[in-house]
Amino acid sequence: MRRVAIIGCGMSKFGERWDSSFRELVVEAGLKALEDAKVSGEKIDAGYVGTMASGSFIGQEHIGALIADYMGINPVPITRVEGACASGGLALRQGFLAVASGMHDIVVVGGVEKMTDIDSNLVGDVLGGAGDQEWELFLGATFPGIYALMAKRHMHDYGTTEEMMAAVAVKNHKHGAKNKYAQYQNEITIDTVMNSKMVADPLKMFDCSPVSDGAAAVVLAGMDIAASYTKKPVEIVTSAQASDTIALHSRESLTGLKATKIASDKAYKLAGVTPKDIDVVEVHDCFTIAEIMATEDLGFFKKGEGGKAALEGRTGHGGEIVVNTSGGLKACGHPVGATGVKQAVEIAWQLRGEAGERQVKGAEVGMTHNVGGSGATAVVHVMRKA
């Protein structure tokens, strides 16, 4: 397979973007990525975009064609990919395959979601479509409720505490405060989290990622031609994806995501690296407990020790592994389809040494970890400074 590089990155500001439509968010991120890559529209061979639920949110499907149109790059074929909250990561994976196959030289990958301009009750129902509609949602389960069950079991089995979960939110807000694209750029304390409103016991408001608007984009090229576009190509060394049962009740364990474990084991093997080689990682912290489980499932800490590690600051700058420098889903925001691509943008910036105040010094190898639903899809990418 042909080697693949990220040659350009772009993001819209994440947040409650009532100033911008879905189309405008895409263009905002997409044009920045093309400018960054110094690629003109006619050089693009194809595109992929991750969007979870535009049909329900804005009444619009056929997002690939819409984007080709509004980016002004017809007749470039753009294809939408959906895997709930992993939609962005899956779009990145398809772009990777399209270049790796030798079919295309230059491919643009985007992720976008516009979620804040609609009835907030509807948002919960729509997001519920990431889980098992017939056996979870229909019976009253919500997403915070599903992750609360995982949190309770993690607390029961390993002694994880609410303070440990709160520490994840505190660290991610600290990172988000240094990211001009983040939805929340304010620092918080453990008390902020502990005193916030209960959403689904033990998860409180500040344990949950927000509802957001936003878009992110990267431009991919064959490594053999990347040097003619950028002095700082970032190689996507490998892409791995795995599935698990759509409903939580069918799983063997509630304290980790099997799909994350399988996908990351495969990614490490294919890339020839181990967790110790990863300098910086963006993980899928839709809830604080999800980041704790991810740091365990990805092999950075033993099962059951993720919460303690978070509380002891071992997942921030200076720790064994720096997690979610973007601010994560918690502070940077979680426009669902955009998240997986935003993760790639953040890691690319880190490996290019362009992450400003949140730069991890000397970062050479990075990873992204994007999850769909309550863990029925996980997709992992390993990236390296080329």
Place this chain on the structure above:
Amino acid sequence: MRRVAIIGCGMSKFGERWDSSFRELVVEAGLKALEDAKVSGEKIDAGYVGTMASGSFIGQEHIGALIADYMGINPVPITRVEGACASGGLALRQGFLAVASGMHDIVVVGGVEKMTDIDSNLVGDVLGGAGDQEWELFLGATFPGIYALMAKRHMHDYGTTEEMMAAVAVKNHKHGAKNKYAQYQNEITIDTVMNSKMVADPLKMFDCSPVSDGAAAVVLAGMDIAASYTKKPVEIVTSAQASDTIALHSRESLTGLKATKIASDKAYKLAGVTPKDIDVVEVHDCFTIAEIMATEDLGFFKKGEGGKAALEGRTGHGGEIVVNTSGGLKACGHPVGATGVKQAVEIAWQLRGEAGERQVKGAEVGMTHNVGGSGATAVVHVMRKA
């Protein structure tokens, strides 16, 4: 790039499938395809599924993971692809790329839609999301209305008549009558069409494809290993896709689809064939005028002569090119996401000589043509008896 073959095919019965849920339809088609390919679940490396609007139709997104779960093939990664009515064709294209890249050996591709169990007014709104929600639907345009504009202009410019359009429906019902999977297995006459209720002048009820439930699936493998699974591999010689403006009003012409022209020109070139080499083709006849335009845009007839050719029987058995032996969208049915995959199943059966009473004698080269919306996406595959 590695050569890619279809090694197995399966379909559910298309129609008003009130007996089966979305999940059951997928399993019905998927298991048949796996049996046909003699492939057990653990041999599958990955999957793609085309579905347009499950979020709106059944409140369920994250279709890839759902299918891996219900097919019992976890942790195989399955990814949903969406491009409106071209969703199935785009899923086939991603499966093709995944094998062609060398990343995977065996990939299953499915398409599915469950559309008949909901409020029929809602169906129109949801399908409208394949066009421009903000500039077409919001202002009252419907899909039949959009295609009616194309039909009127084609009649004005080329003298195409309502009888010519009716001839397309008559021929497709004739084919559908010989297909046990078709939604409508009854023959009709020109009068049936002409006397049917007006939907959007000049398109009458029998000029329109129906609302349907159904699923279709194919199993792909590298050509180098195909022989160990089947004696009759069908090669996917090439895949090409193009985009056009999402809204009809922005197009240069209303009498043809530029995306079809660009995608098919590319497909012919990459495959080293011309329209004369194609023995059998499945085109996207969402409306009868769409088949007429497709036979012109794909190069089988000169622009403006597609209607006359249909009336003269030159697109049926014994004609220059045999179009829509499955019955097309018109008679076989149009479960949106399934259509592009069903086209591939039909062409594979034709090239394997297994199409029964609707077999095109000596068929060696075939083509599928799948369109999203009113033509903002077109995807074309050329296939060959291997």
